[in-house]
Amino acid sequence: MKTTACPLDCFDSCSVILQENGILKGDKNHPITKGFLCHHLNNYHKIPRVEKAIYKGKEIELDEALEILYARLRNSNPLKVLYYKGSGNLGVMQSVTRVFFDRYGAVSTKGGLCEEAGIYGIEEGRGAALALSPNIVKHSDVVIVWGRNTSITNSHMFPSLKGKKLIVIDPRKTDIAKRADIHVAIKPRSDLYLAMLLSRLAYMEQMEDVEFIEKRCENFDYFLDELNGTPIVKLMQNSGVSLDVAGEILSMIEGKKVSILVGIGVQKYSHGHSVLRAIDSFAALLGLFGKEGCGVGFIDDSSYGFGKPFASCAQKRVSMPTVDFGDYDISFIQGGNPVSQLPCTPRVKEGLQKSKFVVYFGLHHNETSKMADLIIPAKTFLEKEDIKLSYGHEYVGFMPKLKDSKIGISEYELSSYLADKFGYEKLKSQKEYIDEVSGQNCAKKDGFLASKYLLDSPYKEKFYTDSEKFEFFDEYDDEYEDEREFYLLAVKQNRSLNSQFYTDDFLRVPPSIGLNDGDSIKLTNGAYECEYEVRLDDTLRDDCIALYSGGVKANMLTPSLVSQEGDGAVYQELKVSVVR
Ligand SMILES: Nc1nc2c(c(=O)[nH]1)N[C@H]1C(S)=C(S)[C@@H](COP(=O)(O)OP(=O)(O)OC[C@H]3O[C@@H](n4cnc5c(=O)[nH]c(N)nc54)[C@H](O)[C@@H]3O)O[C@H]1N2
Ligand SMILES: Nc1nc2c(c(=O)[nH]1)N[C@H]1C(S)=C(S)[C@@H](COP(=O)(O)OP(=O)(O)OC[C@H]3O[C@@H](n4cnc5c(=O)[nH]c(N)nc54)[C@H](O)[C@@H]3O)O[C@H]1N2
Ligand code: SF4
Ligand SMILES: [Mo]
Numbered sequence: 001m002k003t004t005a006c007p008l009d010c011f012d013s014c015s016v017i018l019q020e021n022g023i024l025k026g027d028k029n030h031p032i033t034k035g036f037l038c039h040h041l042n043n044y045h046k047i048p049r050v051e052k053a054i055y056k057g058k059e060i061e062l063d064e065a066l067e068i069l070y071a072r073l074r075n076s077n078p079l080k081v082l083y084y085k086g087s088g089n090l091g092v093m094q095s096v097t098r099v100f101f102d103r104y105g106a107v108s109t110k111g112g113l114c115e116e117a118g119i120y121g122i123e124e125g126r127g128a129a130l131a132l133s134p135n136i137v138k139h140s141d142v143v144i145v146w147g148r149n150t151s152i153t154n155s156h157m158f159p160s161l162k163g164k165k166l167i168v169i170d171p172r173k174t175d176i177a178k179r180a181d182i183h184v185a186i187k188p189r190s191d192l193y194l195a196m197l198l199s200r201l202a203y204m205e206q207m208e209d210v211e212f213i214e215k216r217c218e219n220f221d222y223f224l225d226e227l228n229g230t231p232i233v234k235l236m237q238n239s240g241v242s243l244d245v246a247g248e249i250l251s252m253i254e255g256k257k258v259s260i261l262v263g264i265g266v267q268k269y270s271h272g273h274s275v276l277r278a279i280d281s282f283a284a285l286l287g288l289f290g291k292e293g294c295g296v297g298f299i300d301d302s303s304y305g306f307g308k309p310f311a312s313c314a315q316k317r318v319s320m321p322t323v324d325f326g327d328y329d330i331s332f333i334q335g336g337n338p339v340s341q342l343p344c345t346p347r348v349k350e351g352l353q354k355s356k357f358v359v360y361f362g363l364h365h366n367e368t369s370k371m372a373d374l375i376i377p378a379k380t381f382l383e384k385e386d387i388k389l390s391y392g393h394e395y396v397g398f399m400p401k402l403k404d405s406k407i408g409i410s411e412y413e414l415s416s417y418l419a420d421k422f423g424y425e426k427l428k429s430q431k432e433y434i435d436e437v438s439g440q441n442c443a444k445k446d447g448f449l450a451s452k453y454l455l456d457s458p459y460k461e462k463f464y465t466d467s468e469k470f471e472f473f474d475e476y477d478d479e480y481e482d483e484r485e486f487y488l489l490a491v492k493q494n495r496s497l498n499s500q501f502y503t504d505d506f507l508r509v510p511p512s513i514g515l516n517d518g519d520s521i522k523l524t525n526g527a528y529e530c531e532y533e534v535r536l537d538d539t540l541r542d543d544c545i546a547l548y549s550g551g552v553k554a555n556m557l558t559p560s561l562v563s564q565e566g567d568g569a570v571y572q573e574l575k576v577s578v579v580r
Helices: 062-074 092-104 116-126 155-161 191-204 210-216 220-228 232-239 243-253 272-285 345-354 411-421 430-438
Strands: 003-005 015-018 024-026 053-055 058-060 081-085 108-110 142-146 165-169 182-184 258-262 295-297 317-319 330-334 357-362 374-377 386-388 397-399 442-445 448-451 486-491 507-509 520-524 529-536 544-548 575-578
Touching: 053 062, 058 062, 062 374, 062 411, 081 092, 081 108, 092 108, 092 330, 092 386, 092 411, 092 430, 116 272, 142 243, 165 243, 182 243, 191 220, 191 232, 191 243, 191 272, 210 272, 220 272, 232 243, 258 272, 272 295, 386 430, 507 520
Parallel strands: 081 330, 108 317, 142 165, 142 258, 165 182, 258 295, 330 357, 357 374, 486 544, 507 529
Antiparallel strands: 003 015, 003 397, 015 024, 053 058, 053 374, 386 397, 442 448, 486 575, 507 544, 520 529, 520 575
């Protein structure tokens, strides 16, 4: 049987079987996949791909494209060359290009577009962000789904939610919110205050886990000072959550095994790291770490404990969300679509127009390939060797090459070609790199290789901070005022994986806005304007409008800013108003 793993940026990291007819199906033996794939891989064989290399609009042979790339690099100052890698394929071997570009001396990026702010906050408290697997969640009594749209983005979590009490905290009435026992349609950006409100009330109700706090935590007194120093009325006002609702949540979880599944929604703001730290602190107060059926999961660190052959050693790194392509003579863009996915599309386009030479190395044509001088076709995940780690569960996915193709070049081949041309030391073999990744901290589980750190409840023995204890949070900085009318949310959808596959640019608006399907509306964020076609959506709060995050216009009005910590994108930092 030809088995591999899904390469896409997704919690589930499904185990995948390539059938004789070229169609993919789910692997029934895999404890998480259980035979089911989602829309993306079920339709993978139908997706058109970049078939030929293209130079200045004309199709050329791959060899010529590589020659052009080499000649350009040879004649450039490495500090004027940018290496930019997106998350179109999360296989570890995708980063092998870094080996060449670091050696060459190119500028690289730091931070990212996704979970970086939140992860920073988690690491401050716990030392490492270990995944909360469906295998743990299935033992919970209550699950809090906090700014994660599990039915769309994490569908293989579903069986573990069956029969549990469900609390959903999301400004939209998502499908999972419709099934919840309690849905808090929270005001965007206010999760920090809800976490503090719940912590304060839980402490007043003596729900804290005294033994856990004494033995396994640091800084609890400072946390209490912060809680007690903020009037409850302020926490209620800032979160928009009443004492009744907070009380209902606490009654539902008191004395229960509770898992909290957090998504990126809560941390697309400048203070994103503090939001995750506050949610973690609420969980630690209740003693929810290291116990059966308990924990807090996020877009966790899939690589924790594994070998890291491609850790960046670039001499210069610039923040990814605000990178200015205009600063570079060569922008080498691999596996990403910054034109539609980086914040502030107008600024990104301006930068790419200024960049003297833009290389796009990818699988599909997109808004970024349209602006590239040189397009190099990639191989699909079925046509190259790789290994996939998961940010949502413990299992390692091996990705052997399953078929040949005349189209494209793999990341390893491209890196080897360039290293040879420049006379650099030869790359290790692919097997050596893959063995280096999986060669440590792994054990067999359910017939698959799994991370040693996730075989039992994460943090059962220790936290990974210097003190080996959980560090409660004590301060945050959230000075924020924006008088504009609407929060502009961007959410994931089932037919696209970020900008890959099928997406659209309709603006979802609440019926209270008084428009009809098909109307157009122009929005401004104070600096830029953009026109959208409207679709009514009764799952939204009256102060929220929403786009799909992979759309061409998703970032026309998002700000070119980074989070206070972690160099993360802050897509929802600005509100928007209607241009009338
Ligand atoms: N089908 C599909 N699956 C995917 C992806 C995809 O594009 N398509 N993308 C993958 C990637 S890269 C990632 S990072 C994950 C992300 O997975 P999720 O975190 O689930 O993704 P989002 O849809 O961005 O956000 C989840 C929810 O946050 C809510 N939200 C927005 N703002 C706030 C807020 O201030 N507070 C609270 N409490 N909630 C808020 C939104 O309404 C949304 O329902 O999904 C992965 N899986
Ligand atoms: N407004 C707004 N914008 C967002 C978000 C949001 O919530 N709101 N979410 C953000 C998040 S969470 C993320 S993770 C980013 C993702 O943003 P990007 O990292 O830009 O990812 P994709 O849009 O998936 O683009 C991936 C590209 O990779 C290419 N690709 C796929 N497989 C391979 C391969 O094997 N090799 C090579 N060389 N190329 C390949 C595909 O052709 C595709 O065009 O977007 C972010 N953008
Ligand atoms: S995108 Fe996620 S759910 Fe879909 S096949 Fe890949 S890993 Fe599974
Ligand atoms: Mo992401």
